[in-house]
Amino acid sequence: MAAAALLLAAMLGAEPPSQYLPALGKIHARSLEGRLSFLASDALEGRGTPSRGLDIAAEYIASEFRRAGLEPAGDNGYFQTAKWLMLRPVRSGLLVRLDREGESVTLAPGRVDAGLAGALHLDNAPVIYFDAAAPDSWGELSADAVAGKVVAVSGIARIYGLPAAERGPAIRSYYMLKDFLARARPLVVLRADYGTPAPSGEEMLIDPESVPTILAPEAREFFTRLRSRSAGITLSLNVPAPEARPVQLRNVAALFKGADPELSKSYVLLSAHYDHLGMKPDGDGDRIYNGADDDGSGVVSVLEIASALARSGIHTRRSILFIAYYGEELGMLGSGYYSRHPLVPLEQTVANINIEQVGRTDDPIQPRINEATFTGFDYSTLVPVFAEAGRLTGIKVVPYQDPASSEPAGDPFFVRSDNLALAARGVVAHTVSVALEFPDYHRVSDEWQKVNYSNMARVDRMIALGTLWIADSETAPRWNLSNPATIPYRR
Ligand SMILES: [Zn+2]
Numbered sequence: 315m316a317a318a319a320l321l322l323a324a325m326l327g328a329e330p331p332s333q334y335l336p337a338l339g340k341i342h343a344r345s346l347e348g349r350l351s352f353l354a355s356d357a358l359e360g361r362g363t364p365s366r367g368l369d370i371a372a373e374y375i376a377s378e379f380r381r382a383g384l385e386p387a388g389d390n391g392y393f394q395t396a397k398w399l400m401l402r403p404v405r406s407g408l409l410v411r412l413d414r415e416g417e418s419v420t421l422a423p424g425r426v427d428a429g430l431a432g433a434l435h436l437d438n439a440p441v442i443y444f445d446a447a448a449p450d451s452w453g454e455l456s457a458d459a460v461a462g463k464v465v466a467v468s469g470i471a472r473i474y475g476l477p478a479a480e481r482g483p484a485i486r487s488y489y490m491l492k493d494f495l496a497r498a499r500p501l502v503v504l505r506a507d508y509g510t511p512a513p514s515g516e517e518m519l520i521d522p523e524s525v526p527t528i529l530a531p532e533a534r535e536f537f538t539r540l541r542s543r544s545a546g547i548t549l550s551l552n553v554p555a556p557e558a559r560p561v562q563l564r565n566v567a568a569l570f571k572g573a574d575p576e577l578s579k580s581y582v583l584l585s586a587h588y589d590h591l592g593m594k595p596d597g598d599g600d601r602i603y604n605g606a607d608d609d610g611s612g613v614v615s616v617l618e619i620a621s622a623l624a625r626s627g628i629h630t631r632r633s634i635l636f637i638a639y640y641g642e643e644l645g646m647l648g649s650g651y652y653s654r655h656p657l658v659p660l661e662q663t664v665a666n667i668n669i670e671q672v673g674r675t676d677d678p679i680q681p682r683i684n685e686a687t688f689t690g691f692d693y694s695t696l697v698p699v700f701a702e703a704g705r706l707t708g709i710k711v712v713p714y715q716d717p718a719s720s721e722p723a724g725d726p727f728f729v730r731s732d733n734l735a736l737a738a739r740g741v742v743a744h745t746v747s748v749a750l751e752f753p754d755y756h757r758v759s760d761e762w763q764k765v766n767y768s769n770m771a772r773v774d775r776m777i778a779l780g781t782l783w784i785a786d787s788e789t790a791p792r793w794n795l796s797n798p799a800t801i802p803y804r805r
Contacts (some may be wrong), residue, residue, distance in 0.1 A: 330706045330775075333628065334782050338707070338775045340622035343767035346774070349378070349614040350673070353588070354606035354762040361605060362592020363641040363648075364400075364519065364561045371588050375566040375613065375638045382621035384568035387635060387657050394565040396651050400517045402557040403428050409552040410504075410528065412536055413438065419536050427529040429520045430502075433555040439464050439501060441547040443537060447472040449487035457498040464549045465495060468506035468537040482726035486802060489729060493738050495525055496654070503527045504549065507534035519561070519644070521651070528553075565648050567637040567657055570623055572785065574631035581658045582634045582785050583666040583741070584619065584777075585649070586612025587642035587732055591756060606762040607752060611673030611770060613638050618771075619778045630785035632664065639732055649732035653739050660736070661805075664790035665696055666743035667781060668733040672773050673765035677749035679716055683766075686773050687714040689745045690728035693800050696742050696791035700780035709776040714750055723750070725799065740805030742791040748773055 330338055352358075353374065359367035376392040388394040408423040428434075440463050445451055447469035473484040495503055503525050520527075528551075540547070566588070572578030590605025604610070620636040635658055641647025656663070675682045686704065688697045691713040704711040716723040727750050728734070736743035748769070754760040784791060793800040 328706055330779050334779055337622045337626035337628050337782065338778055340625055341618050341771050341774050341778060343771040346614050346618055346770055347762070347765070347767045349617055350606060350610050350762045350765060353613060354604040354610040356602050356604070360592040360603040361588060361590045363589045363644055364398075364563055365592055367592070368589055368640060372564045372566050372638075372640075375588060375617065378617045378621065379566070379568035379636070382624040384570060384620060384624050384636065387567040387569040388565070392566050392568055394567055394652070394655070394657060396521065396563045396565075398519060398521050398561050398563050399431055399558045400561050401429065401431070401520055402517050404554040404556055407552060407554045409550065410530055410533075411550040412441070412533060412547060413550070414540070414547045419533070421530055421532050425530070425532050427518060428553045428556070429518050429528065430526040430553050430556065431520065431522045431558060434502065434526065434551060434553045436464070436501070436549060436551040438548040438550055441466050441504070441549050442500075443540065443547065444491060445469040445537075446488045446491065447476065447484055449484065449491075452491070455491070455494045455498070460495070460498050460500040463500050464502050464504060465500040466504040466506055466533070466537060466547070466549075467491070468534050470505070471507050478726060482729055483799075485726075485729045486734075489734060489738060490802060499525055502551070504533060505529050506537050507531050521647070523654075563640045563648070563651075565637055565639050565652055567635060568620060570620065570630070570634040570636070572631050572633040573629035577631040577788070578633050580632045580662045580664050580790070582632055582781055583637065583663055583736065584616055584634060584669070584781055585637045585639060585666060585732055586616045586669045587640070587648065588613045588638040589640045589643055589648070591643055594758070600758045603756070603758055604761050606760050606765055607671045607674045608755065608760060609642065609670050610762065611671060611765060612669035615669045615672055615770070615774045615777065618774055619781070622778065628782070630782060632785040633658070634781065634785055642732055646732055646735055649735035653735040660739050660741055663736070663741045665784050666733055666736040666741050667777060668731055668743065668745040669777065670731050670745050670747050671750065671752065672746065672748045673767070673770050674749050674752040675766045675769050676753060677751055678753060679751065682749045683769055684708055684772065685710045685712055686746055686748050686776060687712055687750065689714075689731070689733070689747070690725060690799070692794060692797055693728070693803075694742045694744070694791050694793050696744060696784070699783055699791070700746070700776060703780035703783065704776045707775040707779055708772050711776070737803045740803060742793060746777060
């Protein structure tokens, strides 16, 4: 019905359809400001994953869903609980040795972080090597090929040095590789160049369901010399049992039940991430990463739209699931977890609209007043629905353009937020944003006082209207088959 709705809208002129006004009229700048001034306050200490501030934020989000009268959609009320571990790796007795044709490299234990929930001992286990920056060299990813083997991955850092046009596809391929490994379950993954291992004694957060991973940047040399000639490599390993303590991480989810007997079994997912970077460990002055725009703005938009809808008396045909994720800043942990443990069937999830950074308009490229963008702008039939919603609510929905580049700038960002976890499983999933870049990005100065709330309210009305249209439409959004960039995401 999207097409029919658009036609109808065009016939009615530049006004949102009257049946949706009771919801759109309940979205207010003042309410958004009130919500965000708490969520991004210093009291929540930057909402690091995991932290007490993050837990308080989760309780706040749940309390707002409860207040709106939405149905709890988690395993424990509004919470989807993930049981993770904080590990303190033990380095005495740690051994990591790589062998190939008489060449042997033993890594310094102080430069290795073993993210293993228990002890592990391997003698000359066969290694399969993937150069993350060269997906063409991978061959077919088959679970049989990696079962019972060690998988070594390097080249991750090189991805970020690629020219812009190649970077997006390379990040996507790397995400797909990680997603494949999470399901194929090799013995262990050796990450041979990512980041700097924490100094001895620092804790690591791991998902005990995930593939055991060893961070070993010093092994990079060894693999760089090999390039794709990985035959004959073996790994010998001795990892002592770590000290581990359980931590609970929670996505927060609420359901707005559809009214149509059939279509209500399908879902539109409206999401944002409620975590941010936590606090600087020391130093003078402000140490709190408030994350007001990133992504407090997305979370309060989800809350504002959810409560507006719940109080409007409107019934949609499809159901709408509202969700706030943890751990985006650590590598999309909460959305990745959700994609492995969906609360409603992914096959029945017709669209995901993920909201990121909709509060700030002071983009250094150009001011973004009454303007919003969707990442992967021409990847699906979803974006035109929102462009029309924008026309009726005073928001121009545009491809994100950096004047310095000829590339559509929204494309590399498609793989940089929580929509990716859903897109990787075939769901038509985009991120909507006002300014993909803003001056205080990932700085302690990303404060709630700097947000343009009246603009944000208009943007949220656009998001709400597009979401309602999709929820009432018989036709589900589809990937754009004529754009090869969507091939990895088609079901
Ligand atoms: Zn973010």
